[in-house]
Each structure stands twice: as structure tokens, then as C-alpha cells.
Amino acid sequence: MNDRIREILSWYTSENPGVRTNLARMLNHGRLGGTGKMVILPVDQGFEHGPARSFAPNPAGYDPRYHFQLAIEAGCNAYAAPLGFLEAGVSDYAGEIPLILKCNNHDVLNDERDPISAITSGVEDALRLGCVAVGFTIYPGSSERTTMYEQLRELAAEARAAGLAVVVWSYPRGSGLSKEGETAIDVVTYAAQIAAQMGAHIIKVKLPSAKVELPEAQKVYQKYEIPISTLSERVSHVIQSAFDGRRIVIFSGGATAADEQVFNEVRAIRDGGGFGSIIGRNSFQRKKEDALKFLDTIMGIYEGSIQ
Amino acid sequence: MNDRIREILSWYTSENPGVRTNLARMLNHGRLGGTGKMVILPVDQGFEHGPARSFAPNPAGYDPRYHFQLAIEAGCNAYAAPLGFLEAGVSDYAGEIPLILKCNNHDVLNDERDPISAITSGVEDALRLGCVAVGFTIYPGSSERTTMYEQLRELAAEARAAGLAVVVWSYPRGSGLSKEGETAIDVVTYAAQIAAQMGAHIIKVKLPSAKVELPEAQKVYQKYEIPISTLSERVSHVIQSAFDGRRIVIFSGGATAADEQVFNEVRAIRDGGGFGSIIGRNSFQRKKEDALKFLDTIMGIYEGSIQ
Amino acid sequence: MNDRIREILSWYTSENPGVRTNLARMLNHGRLGGTGKMVILPVDQGFEHGPARSFAPNPAGYDPRYHFQLAIEAGCNAYAAPLGFLEAGVSDYAGEIPLILKCNNHDVLNDERDPISAITSGVEDALRLGCVAVGFTIYPGSSERTTMYEQLRELAAEARAAGLAVVVWSYPRGSGLSKEGETAIDVVTYAAQIAAQMGAHIIKVKLPSAKVELPEAQKVYQKYEIPISTLSERVSHVIQSAFDGRRIVIFSGGATAADEQVFNEVRAIRDGGGFGSIIGRNSFQRKKEDALKFLDTIMGIYEGSIQ
């Protein structure tokens, strides 16, 4: 194990060796293994957005085995999915890639203003499926957030005791926020801080805009002239907000976008000190050979072989 | 055991052998045993709609033993009912047909906009009654869906550990959907996907219409020209949406309809790659000899002896 | 289900339908299905006597899959084995033959005068492996019998609650008996009675000799002139001793013997009203084609096609 991975693990020394072992499994796996950077393939969109919106662009993705294959061939650090998708494929790929069980899920068949996900699996499932981590989404900004935080607390405590890492998707949403506010820099950094304070080992947030949502925050950002004009600066500020770089924070790719835009975002994450990307739709919604090439470029940027 | 049944069971190899044994018991039982197709008799309408609406058309159906007899004589793969109906008849028919215990139920004496069923039985009941599976209804689209998903998760985990299969009735309903939207193709496929992601082994949905309910979905269906004009195409799209054919999906017969219409629906299910039908009212609401003849034709269509 | 099987199940109506369903699964399976007679393949000798003594005569038997195949091809009613043998094969044969999990086992590497078996598996294992029954050995005559009876009581209570049948191997042994006394008619009938009183659904005993071991019993056998001179009479007396024929009692084949002797024993079991045989070494210690022919003759005798 190289020094960079040892350094990252040193931030988690209050955790038991099982948690650190599973963090190491992700950090040392795949093409970026050992770099301290991660690219994770998440496929929960079938549940979150419905099957056609998720898989019609590349119908191979209807098959649960496809995503295992894609993640393995691309050399991702891990593959994250809900119970059903993991169960339907894991038997064929046991031991080939670190798995993250996404333990809560949300659908859009009832469009509520203050969303909360349903708990759909747990630590026992993660252990019997051979996962390295559990994943959980919280929606800071929702009036239901207290319930979600408390669910996360229980899941995380159980996971930690079993040596599993905890990955938190921290996505501001709900009646407390404007639509633009969901990606405002003060809100995203706040979401990262909340996840870190709750004990998340890996934090997933969206790339922030330069908007500052909350009036009290606006005063501070102005007074202290916090640099947030470039994406790289904003990434750096997110990393700072998650324990000054001592927690792994990765960024979601969002909906399909032009490749070059994504690559530039990855450059900004890299340059801002981010730890990597979790890229779902942008990868599995194109043909596999295109996806492999696309992910190859991203990993190249992270490892520095591509500027 | 023939190759087709082995192939179907191979989709469930992350499950323990007990679950696979009970799936095999259904797949190998009755007239369609070994074909990979299933016809299941469900009788929960007494609870769901009230006794007279359910049994007045054929009063023999008030007697719980009648439905055991009908399912056995017709050669169904399984019989599904709530606790009371199973308890009142199982002693006379133990070991004669695979049983599915319907573990939640809903009545219409309080007409809520966002329905949720009551949990009326569980895994211990299923074991003591000799069942092969538990059944559970979820209503995607209801504001109560989160609670239902979490109830399903707990039931399914317990069932799986005890080697029982999990059958999910996934019926979109509630304030999130228009009435027509309940059977819209994008909504039905979404409901199938949710059930599959939650770990259902057998998924029961309604036959979908060509309507696309959700605006975000409409864009996708148009852009990718997903073929949904014929019922057979829509069945095929449902099967695709439930892990690309790697989960057993069966279709409900709905309210009483003209026989020829039902037979055509069965042809469409067969031709679209569906795994069978779950037919309640259309069978038990007519005299037994008529019902047997009716089911005989349906099974003939599935096995291919009738075009 | 035919009248004979219904009659047999009627003896167990104080049990829940799950237990009766699993009894029916065995009674209705295989070539003797529906006759009320059973031939079960047990393979626990690897543990009980060691691998070479068990499998050297037919080395194919070292492979756990062989015994599944043999039992299935021969049309046995069930296959019984310890945890390891079932686990190592069940995945390939799930749903093809009723399985009995032998839950305690004994080896001969420490030759104690008063034996007791170790509990090696339990009801949770039986459920996850899809078994229809648990099996348990008691050694009446051993000073350790009290412990064994209490272990059986706990296992049986748990099994029954889970709808599993209970098969008891009741083998008199230990310091309370002479070597010949282990198969004495009064001792074997006593062992059958004890198993029945403890709630066994299926009782396995050895074929008894005409010897009467216990002095108190000798007086009774003489006074009432209980007919025990022929094997058929003795079988009949065993059946009588297990609730007058209202419990299923099957007989073990013992060590390898000349075929004609075994066939004559089977005839005696049949004529004495026994319910069948559990034949291990005599079947799996010969080549498969010989074993199939051998079992074919035995089943022919039971079904009456061979006199």
C-alpha cells in the first residue's frame, strides 16, 4: 500500500480496522487504485427515475449484469446499486469489484415537495452480498430531513460495527430551498459538512454553482471574500468544508452532458483537490465501447496522464 | 427438471437454495409445470372489494375450500389468498398445490386517496401453513409508498432467510397519478422496476395501456421510439424493464371481461415474453365447469397447443 | 392426492398444515409416490464411519453430487445427509428431490461406551437449504440419552413451528444394553415407542431380531405369546408399537448384505405393514447402474409389481 493511501486511511484511525480495510479495498481497486482518486459507477436511476428514462438510451443497461461488466471493464473503484440490481448480478461477479449497497431509494411516482427515501436494504444484506460499504441518501432542506438523519445514524452505527464503510449521498432538496439553491455553494458545502458530522466516510455531493442561497451565508461569503468564482475554487471550498480535506468527497456527474464539459468538470475536481467522481447516466447511457472510452479519459485526467 | 426451469432458476443464484426450491415448486407444478409459464389463482377480493362484489356472481366462492379445488382441478401453478382463506381450507388440501400467503390487505370501507394496505400475516404464518411464498402489495404513486416499501423490505428479508419466495403485487395508485396513469406504460414498467429493485422474485403488474403518464418519460419514449403500440410490444417492454427478462413477471387479468378479450391478452403476454397470468375474478366468478374450461384455454395458449 | 396418502396425513392432524405439506411432499415424490411406501437414501456414513469405509467400494460417492443424482434417478422419496453434503450439492439440484437435513452426527474416532452425537446443523439451515424435514439420531440405552432426548425436543419444537417434518433415527446403543440387545425385538419396539412419544413424524429403526433383551419384557412376551418368530411378524409388532400403525416407521438396511437377503427383508417389511426402507450403504456402495437396478427391485417389491 502506498503512502497516499496510507495518508488517506490515517484520517479514519478512530474507525475500526474493518472500516479501513473496506476503504482500502475501494481506494486500491481498479485503474485509479493507489492514486487516492476514485471513479465509482452508481446505477440507482432505475428506481429513482424509472427504467425507460434510465436505460432506453442504451438498452443493454436493462440487464443487471451489464453494469457489473461496465464497472469491471472500465476499472472503476466500486459499483453502487440498490438491492435488486446487486442480487441479480453479484453471483456472477462475486469478488471482482468492490460493491456499495444503496440502502435507501426514492421514486418520482408521487412528486412530493419534501422528499424522503424509503429504506430498501441494510447491513445484513450488505454482508451477505459481500459489499464493502452501504450507501444512503439524505436530503438536507427537506422537512423530512430529521427522520433521514436518524435513519442514517442507525444504519451507519450498524455498518461501522460490521466493518463496512458508509457512503452518503448528500443532496439538498425540499421546501427549505429554492431550485437553484440546491446547488448553491453555501448549500452544497453545508450538505458536505452535515454528512461529515454524521460520520460519513465517503461523501457524495453535486458540483456547486457560484450562487449563495442563504442570506446569513451571503454576508459571510462577502465579508471573508471566500473565492468561489471558478469551479475549481468551489470544489476546493467543498473539500475544505468536509473537515479540511480529511474526508473523501466525490462529485456526481449529473444528467447527460457534452463530454468536454464533463472532462472540464473532472479537471476542476482534480485541481480543486476533489477525490473523484461518481458517474452514472453519463456512462451507462451510452454504448459500452463509448462508455469505456469516456471513462478512460476521465480516469486519465484524474491520474494525470491527461491534462 | 428441464433446461428452461434451470435457466429461470439461474437468475436467482444469489438467493439461498430454499428460495430456489420454492420457486421450482411453483414452476414445476400443474399443467404448465416445466414450461416456464405460470397461471396463478389469487382470491383476495373478499377483503379488497367485499364479499358480495366478489362472490355473488358464483356463490360457491363464499366457501374457502372452493378456491383450493378450483386451483387444483384447473392445474394452476399456485393459489394465493389472505390468512383466513388459507387457514380455512389448507387442512384439507395440504400438499396439493403451492400456496402464496398474501401478507397485506386493503379494504374500501374508507376510501382514501393515498392507499396503504394493512399487514395481516407474515412469515411464521406462511411456514406453519406450508406456503412456498409470501405475497405483498405496494402502491407506487401513493404518498404512503415509503412505508409500504419499508414493510416489504422487512417481510422480504425474513422470507428469504426462511427459504420462501417473495411475490410482489406492484399496483400504481394514489395522489401522484391520474386514474389512467395507473396503467400507463411508463408507470407500469416503473412499478415493475421498483419491485425488482426491492428484491421481488415474482412480480405481478397490470397489463399496460399505450399512454405515457409522466412528462419526463414522454420525452424519452418519443426520442427513442420505444415500440408500445401493440399489447405484445408493451408486455415485452415490461419484461425488459424488470431486469431484461431475468425476473419472473406475471400479469393480472383485471375485472371480468369477455373471454375472447382475455384470450387475446394472454396471447399478447405469451408473444411479448411474459411469464403468465394471475387470474382471479375472471375465473372464480363463473361456475366451476366454465372456469375450468376458461382456464384450460388460457393454459393451452401459454403452452402453445392453442394459437 | 390419493386416499392412502390422505389417510396417512390424517394421523398427523394435530400438526400444522406446513408439517403435513412436507410429509405429503415426501409421500408423493418419486417412484413410490402415492403408494404410502417410502425409500429414502441416507448418506451420513462419511461422518459416522469415515470416508474410505463409506466410499471406497464405489469412489463416485466421494462426490456430494453423486448421491443427489442417485436418489433422483432411482426415484427415492427423499435424500438425507449432513449439512456439508447437502450444501455441496443442493445448488445444482434445488427442487428436484425432498431433502432431509441430518442435524446431529457422530464419528468413531473416540470409541465411547455411551455415545452421543454432536448437533451439527438446525432448523435455520434446513429452511435456507429448502429441506422438507430435519433428521435426528437418539441412542436409547446410552447414559447420555437424557441429553439427546432434550436436544431432540428442542429441535422438534422449532422444526414443527417452521412447518418441517421430524425424522428420528432411534438406534438403541450404550452401556444399558448388550450388543445383541441393540436389535432385540423388545428394545427396537421400545425405541420406536420413545421416538413416537417424543413427537417424531417418521421413525427409523433397525430390523429387529427375535431376541428379547429385558427380563421384565421377557415375561410379557411369553405370557401374551406375542408372535415374533418371523421377520414379518416382528415388523408388524414394531409398527404396532409405534402408535398402532399411526406413525410412519421405516427400516434401515444395515451393512452391505447379499441382495436376495435385502429383498427378503423388504418383503418382510412390506408384509408386516412397514412403511419402507432407508437404504444407504447397500445402494451407494455399488456402481450406479447396479444401485439403480437394486433399488428398482426394492421399489418393485414395495409397490407390489414384484412379489
Add this chain to the structure above:
Amino acid sequence: MNDRIREILSWYTSENPGVRTNLARMLNHGRLGGTGKMVILPVDQGFEHGPARSFAPNPAGYDPRYHFQLAIEAGCNAYAAPLGFLEAGVSDYAGEIPLILKCNNHDVLNDERDPISAITSGVEDALRLGCVAVGFTIYPGSSERTTMYEQLRELAAEARAAGLAVVVWSYPRGSGLSKEGETAIDVVTYAAQIAAQMGAHIIKVKLPSAKVELPEAQKVYQKYEIPISTLSERVSHVIQSAFDGRRIVIFSGGATAADEQVFNEVRAIRDGGGFGSIIGRNSFQRKKEDALKFLDTIMGIYEGSIQ
């Protein structure tokens, strides 16, 4: 309910109403119902002595249903048996006679000096079989008695909490006593006292002889000239020893004896204030019509219609 039964129940007012309800069920059932006297049929000899010794004299008794029929037709207050015998018949006779589940049993295939029975069933079994009481044997005098007392304590506590009555067979045996000492008056009264102190609701002892076993006791019996010369006096002394008549004590009939001797013993029990008899072998080891006549006479003596 008449005054005598109310009086008897008044001795148990520290027990919950459930226990008293079940005592009342026995006291008010059968021909002696309401008299305060009881005749109970116990059939555990199949386990305790073996089947032939128990049932060869009247082979109808091999059938578990026979004993239900005998107890019902004779008008006994209750029928007591081990798990297997109750399970194999209760389904046909549920609700026809109060049942006592004999929860521990002993066999004679290993003849130990200090016996202990095996626990073969428990309170959950008693409840599911619809019993009014649990029965348990202790062997005061055995070096294993401490274990038995503690087992009784646990069973009784659980039974009481479930509203079941507790019947204790208190039979002195073991290395602490001479053979004759097992029925010595000081030993039998001591056994009755122990059972009463342990919370037994109904105590079953053997009829005592005039022998005094223990030296310390001999001094007392002499000094205070305790009258024990007639059987009636000894019965009276046993009743006195079990809380001065405030616990129900019944007497076992022992091995088969001449009828007139039994009748005289019953007269002595009646005249000494005993509460009745528990008569197994003397009743079920003769033809049913003889047994009915025999029990009719005994009940006549207890009710006073026969002197």
C-alpha cells in the same frame, strides 16, 4: 359451581384466575365433577416401561386414540400423557376431556441408580394442544434431584404465568433410599411436602406403607405417636403433610392388583381425606368394558354411592 369446589379453589387464591380456571375444569369434569374427588387416567407407561409391557395385555392400548376414548367414556376428570400420545389423538377429541401434558419422561433401557427424566415437552406444547395442566415427575432421593427441582421450578413458573395448573408426580427413588424406603410413610409425606413447597397445584404420590425409613424421622414418629397403622391413617397423614389438606393430593394405583384390593385402597383414600386416584395400568391393561366397570366402581366409592 358448588361450595366444595369453591372451597378447594379458595386454597389457590394467590394463583392467577387462569390457573384456578383450569383447576376448576378438572374438578368439574366427568362423573366426579363437583364432588371434589378426581380420577385421572395417566398413560405414560409406553415411554416409562416400553410398549409391550404396557400394551400387550390389552393391545387396543397401542392406539393413542384408545386412551382418550377410555377416559371420556369412563368419565375421568382428566387424561395425562406424553407429547406423542396427546398429539396423535387430540385432534379427534379436542374439548372433550381436560388434558395434562406429561412434560418429562424416563425409560428403562439404561438402568441408572439415580434416575432423572428427560424433558420431552413444555408449556408451549401444552397451550397449542389445549391442555389444562402440565405434569412433571421428580425423584426425591436421587442424586439428580436438584436438577429436577430446578427444571420443575422453571416449568411451573412458565406454566403458572400461562394460566396452566401444575401436577407433580413425586416419586422417591435413588441412591439415598432403600427399595422399601421409596414408599415409607415418612418418605412419601416428605415427597408430598416437597412438591407442595415447590408450588405444585396437584400432587401425585404412591400409597405409603407403615415403614418409617429415616432414623431421625423414626424418633419423631415414635415420640409423637403419629397414627400410621392403617392405610386410611397414612393417607390422612399424607394429606396433612401437604399443607394440612389445602393442596389436592391424589394417589397412584401402582401395578396391576386384584380388584378388591384396589377398591379397598380407594376406600382408604376416601376415608383418609384423599382427593382421588390416578389409575393407569389397572385400567388400560384390561379390556375396555372391564375397565369401564372397574372405574365405575372406583368412582362409585369416591362419590359414596358404593361403600
Add this chain to the structure above:
Amino acid sequence: MNDRIREILSWYTSENPGVRTNLARMLNHGRLGGTGKMVILPVDQGFEHGPARSFAPNPAGYDPRYHFQLAIEAGCNAYAAPLGFLEAGVSDYAGEIPLILKCNNHDVLNDERDPISAITSGVEDALRLGCVAVGFTIYPGSSERTTMYEQLRELAAEARAAGLAVVVWSYPRGSGLSKEGETAIDVVTYAAQIAAQMGAHIIKVKLPSAKVELPEAQKVYQKYEIPISTLSERVSHVIQSAFDGRRIVIFSGGATAADEQVFNEVRAIRDGGGFGSIIGRNSFQRKKEDALKFLDTIMGIYEGSIQ
């Protein structure tokens, strides 16, 4: 994952994907990763034999970190040790090598004839330390074996549910065997069979001698002319005895021996179809550079680069 590892994992398909993932982690790790062969470093001798006997030959071994370093540098597939040794080093090496927690241990400060190890850790420890497996020793031949088998059963059930593999050290010892009998071929194969029947995923036995200990076994070995004259033949017979090669069996190196003898034993293991070695004293009782060279040769023999 290559075909050989997939083939090995296919023997365990009745286990959950977690167990298979952890087996894969060992099989794919280190210099022999992917070959299907394993070399494991076990260091429990400090507990089993005392510290000086274990570590004086190479005092570096007193330090728990030394053995992690040795196993990692040598490229072993796994490192196995008791709780204390793992706890004292794992924090520095989390994620660098698969760990096996040895869950029971025995010392020689009380030299009993029939040994039993103490349970010193369990599944919760294994999870929090990030282990891939639990290890457990049984002593077939000891009069305490029943207790050990039942302890193993409980540990294995719990481990399996948590997705951990189960490694069994099956070492015949105790009053039932002569000293030479402990490594007799019939005894070693019997020990392997017992471990397999109890559900072990990996079985560790000693290299067997050509002696046949048990009289009943001697007859069989002679009659069937089982080839056991060379070590390679004996290894082959052990593998056959553990489910005909469908369970991973590895061999212990025993006490310090001349290098060439060890290499020849490894050649025999390889040629007989064994799955590898577990080498403690022969490796950690020499200086690290010698040990690395020694293990390098052994691995070379297994991978075929050295004949």
C-alpha cells in the same frame, strides 16, 4: 477473475455471495493469486506452545507487526492469528492482506489427554478487524469433540450469515487415538471429511503417514487397494475424501524441518492435487530474508516455475 478461480467458487454456490467474495479475496491475493493454490501464514504458536518456544529462534517474531510484514512481503494469500496478534498489528496493515481470525486457542499449561480449545474471539471481532474468514480448530479423537463440533456449528452459522468464510483446522488428537494415529491416513482423511460435512469452506489438515489406524479401516484399505504408499498418493486421497476435490484442503507444515524435505512435501501436495500449504514455524522461526527466500521457493513450486 480467471476460469480456475471461477471453477473453485462454483463449488460453493449454495453459500451467499459474501462468502464467495471473501474466498475470492484469498484466492486472488498475493503471488499465487489466481492459480488456485494458496500459501497461508499462521501464527498462533505463541498461544499454543508459549512465546519462547515460538519466537526465540527469531526474536523479531515477538512483535505482532513482524508477521503482517512477513506475510505481505512473501505474497501469502492470507495471514491467520488469534485476536491479540491481529489487534496489535492490523491498524498498520489494514487492507494489505486477507486476514483469518483464529477464534479458538489452546495452551499446554495444563496437559490434558482429551484437549479442547477455548473460544477466544468471534464473528463480531472478525468483522470489526476486517477479516475475510474465521478459523476454528477441532480435535477429532478427543472425548471433548462433541462440544467442539457444536461450537464450530454455531460459529460457522454466524460467520456464513455475515459473509465470512470458515477455515477449519481439523487435527485428530485425544484418548481415542494412538500418537501415530493422529497422522494415520485413515484418520487424517476422516478428519477432513468431518470438517467438510460440518460446512468448512477451507480445511487444514496435517500431511498423513501411510499408517492405517482403525481396524475397520484397515480392512477397507486392503480390500480396495487404496494407493497410499507415496505422499502424493496420500494427498490425493485426502483431497478425494473432502468431497472429491470440491472443497479447498491445505496442509500444515508441522515442526521445523530441513528445507529440502519441506520442498518435497510441497511437491507432493502439488502433484496430489492439494490446494496449498499453511506454514507457520518453518517460516517465522528463521530470519525474514531467509523466510522470504524459503517461501519464494515454495510458491515457485506451487505455481510450477520450480519443479
